[in-house]
Amino acid sequence: MRRNSPFVIITALLVLCIIFALTAGQYDIKLATLWRVVTLKLTGQIPGDDLAVSSMVLWSVRLPRVLMAILAGAALSVGGVVFQGIMRNPLVSPSFLGVTHGAVFGASISIIFLSKSALSIESCAFFWAVAAVALVYAIGNRGINTITTLVIAGVIVSTVFMAAGSFLKYVADPYEHLPAIIFWTMGGLNNVLWNNVIRALVIVSIGITAICIFRGKLNLMALGDEEALSMGVNVKFARIFFMLFGTLIVAAGSSSCGIIMWVDLIVAHISRLIVGPDHGRLIPFAALMGAVFLLLTDTIVRILPAGEIPISIVTSFIGAPLLGYLLMKQTRQWKE
Amino acid sequence: MIQNNEILVMDKVDFSYREKKTLSNISFSVRKGEICGLLGPNGSGKTTLLKCINGILNNDTGSITIQGRDVAKLSREEIAKLIAMVPQELNMVFSFTVLQTVLMAGSARFGISGIAKKDDCLSALEILEELHIEHLAERRYNELSGGEKQMVLIARALFQKAGILLLDEPTSHLDFKRQYVIMELIRKITREKHLTTVMTLHDPNTAGRYCDRLIMMNNGCICHQGLRDKVFHVESLESVYGMRINMGYTDTGAAYVHPAYEQ
Numbered sequence: 001m002r003r004n005s006p007f008v009i010i011t012a013l014l015v016l017c018i019i020f021a022l023t024a025g026q027y028d029i030k031l032a033t034l035w036r037v038v039t040l041k042l043t044g045q046i047p048g049d050d051l052a053v054s055s056m057v058l059w060s061v062r063l064p065r066v067l068m069a070i071l072a073g074a075a076l077s078v079g080g081v082v083f084q085g086i087m088r089n090p091l092v093s094p095s096f097l098g099v100t101h102g103a104v105f106g107a108s109i110s111i112i113f114l115s116k117s118a119l120s121i122e123s124c125a126f127f128w129a130v131a132a133v134a135l136v137y138a139i140g141n142r143g144i145n146t147i148t149t150l151v152i153a154g155v156i157v158s159t160v161f162m163a164a165g166s167f168l169k170y171v172a173d174p175y176e177h178l179p180a181i182i183f184w185t186m187g188g189l190n191n192v193l194w195n196n197v198i199r200a201l202v203i204v205s206i207g208i209t210a211i212c213i214f215r216g217k218l219n220l221m222a223l224g225d226e227e228a229l230s231m232g233v234n235v236k237f238a239r240i241f242f243m244l245f246g247t248l249i250v251a252a253g254s255s256s257c258g259i260i261m262w263v264d265l266i267v268a269h270i271s272r273l274i275v276g277p278d279h280g281r282l283i284p285f286a287a288l289m290g291a292v293f294l295l296l297t298d299t300i301v302r303i304l305p306a307g308e309i310p311i312s313i314v315t316s317f318i319g320a321p322l323l324g325y326l327l328m329k330q331t332r333q334w335k336e
Numbered sequence: 337m338i339q340n341n342e343i344l345v346m347d348k349v350d351f352s353y354r355e356k357k358t359l360s361n362i363s364f365s366v367r368k369g370e371i372c373g374l375l376g377p378n379g380s381g382k383t384t385l386l387k388c389i390n391g392i393l394n395n396d397t398g399s400i401t402i403q404g405r406d407v408a409k410l411s412r413e414e415i416a417k418l419i420a421m422v423p424q425e426l427n428m429v430f431s432f433t434v435l436q437t438v439l440m441a442g443s444a445r446f447g448i449s450g451i452a453k454k455d456d457c458l459s460a461l462e463i464l465e466e467l468h469i470e471h472l473a474e475r476r477y478n479e480l481s482g483g484e485k486q487m488v489l490i491a492r493a494l495f496q497k498a499g500i501l502l503l504d505e506p507t508s509h510l511d512f513k514r515q516y517v518i519m520e521l522i523r524k525i526t527r528e529k530h531l532t533t534v535m536t537l538h539d540p541n542t543a544g545r546y547c548d549r550l551i552m553m554n555n556g557c558i559c560h561q562g563l564r565d566k567v568f569h570v571e572s573l574e575s576v577y578g579m580r581i582n583m584g585y586t587d588t589g590a591a592y593v594h595p596a597y598e599q
Contacts, residue, residue, distance in 0.1 A: 085430075089429065090430070215450070216443060216449050216450025216451040217443065219450070220443055222429065222430050223428065224427070226387075226392050227426065229392050229412060230390060230392065230420070230423075231444060232413040233412060233443070234412045235412075276432075276436075277432055277436075278436050280451045280452075
């Protein structure tokens with residue numbers, strides 16, 4: 001296999017998944033129709049009556065959802081790779097450092113006390129996810145073994161936010177607020193609008209670009225603080241940098257789509273197994289892989305004959321066994 | 337050939353881990369091209385001293401200068417361009433290949449991205465060839481034997497292209513033959529590449545054979561220091577290790593020591 005083959009294959013898969021996601025659904029759109037609508041749009045022409053419904057479904061419903069799945073998948077996966085790298089732990093995911101429980105707490109605050117509007121929920125979830133990680137850093141960035149204290153601080157902060165979130169659910173109105181909170185925590189891209197996409201696009205693009213620019217330094221961080229220092233990395237600055245941008249992109253992804261479990265952990269693992277641990281290749285590959293994984297999963301939950309189900313259920317059902325299979329395969333290879 | 341210019345100078349350096357004083361009033365200098373050995377029992381502060389030289393630990397008082405520049409005032413990148421460190425062992429969570437491991441050492445030269453270019457890969461392969469380990473380039477570091485790992489870490493330090501090599505017990509996990517191979521290699525690269533090498537060692541005989549200068553430490557203080565022939569004698573070693581030692585001579589006249597075994 002050539003060195004760049006995984007990138008060619010995953011890019012081709014992404015293109016196929018985009019076409020599949022745009023055409024499949026309750027309102028069936030043929031490939032030829034898709035082509036006509038796209039060419040008309042690109043040439044600035046208005047589609048005729050025969051294409052009006054297809055055009056509306058594509059541009060107003062499916063395309064924002066597809067773009068959000070790509071953005072959220074890439075953001076969660078890159079976030080997973082970044083946090084695993086700086087924590088030197090393949091079992092760490094952004095949720096370990098409080099992102100998830102912070103976002104749930106923020107979303108619950110918005111739903112109960114402020115507003116159930118998407119903008120309000122998204123902003124609150126984003127703010128509290130970032131605040132939770134900032135708190136983890138403030139508590140954990142001390143002591144001799146910073147990585148261990150950060151992980152412990154992550155567990156502490158996550159637990160506090162989880163308890164606070166549970167309390168909010170307990171006091172929430174069981175008819176008006178509680179279902180909204182529970183539905184949000186199970187994740188989903190069914191309410192995505194262009195506004196959500198644009199907000200996420202700005203944050204995720206800036207975050208992933210910043211991480212990509214400095215991605216070579218992540219290799220050294222993954223060797224440990226002393227190794228990184230010896231080879232010229234300002235570890236304190238690098239840790240803040242990667243935690244900041246890693247949190248921003250994951251929070252942007254989570255706040256728009258709710259909590260989508262397993263994507264960060266599973267995609268980081270699969271990507272590492274395919275292209276190796278070098279972050280120079282791992283970060284871009286994980287971004288593509290995450291986009292494919294979430295887009296495919298979202299399309300599956302959307303076209304289920306029994307109706308749409310929350311995406312986290314499917315990502316967990318696919319993610320956990322797949323990781324188990326890959327680990328068993330890898331262990332077999334080690335024995336051989 | 338040893339030149340008379342000091343490249344590393346430590347002046348009255350103290351260091352404490354929290355309240356515990358680990359280094360006390362450390363003063364010495366190493367000249368360009370020398371191999372300097374740090375000898376002493378476990379816990380005497382040898383590794384801490386290496387970490388202070390490399391700026392990983394910040395000394396409480398005193399000054400450390402490299403080529404006349406105060407280490408405390410240098411950025412991490414500047415230190416990495418001056419000093420390369422070979423740790424006792426490297427525990428990798430994610431198993432990088434040997435080539436990737438070596439390339440990482442050039443990160444300070446690669447600019448903000450830290451990503452190696454094609455020329456850098458060729459340069460890293462040349463170093464692996466030089467050490468006769470080019471066949472390991474695509475192997476995973478975690479799959480290598482102790483000796484191979486040590487060779488890779490030395491290759492990595494060479495790729496860093498720094499003038500000073502710090503080695504923390506480079507032969508501690510190696511068998512008899514590998515110890516010899518690694519020490520010969522360290523001497524060869526120090527001489528050929530005009531480096532200055534400072535290393536901690538547990539075996540006084542290895543230090544006596546390969547080092548130009550010896551610094552003997554105990555309880556965080558320097559007990560004896562100077563050129564090898566001036567310092568390497570029974571009295572100094574007995575006072576450092578707190579045991580009786582006998583000295584013998586090989587057929588070539590080189591001195592060696594061993595514990596004074598009881599009959």
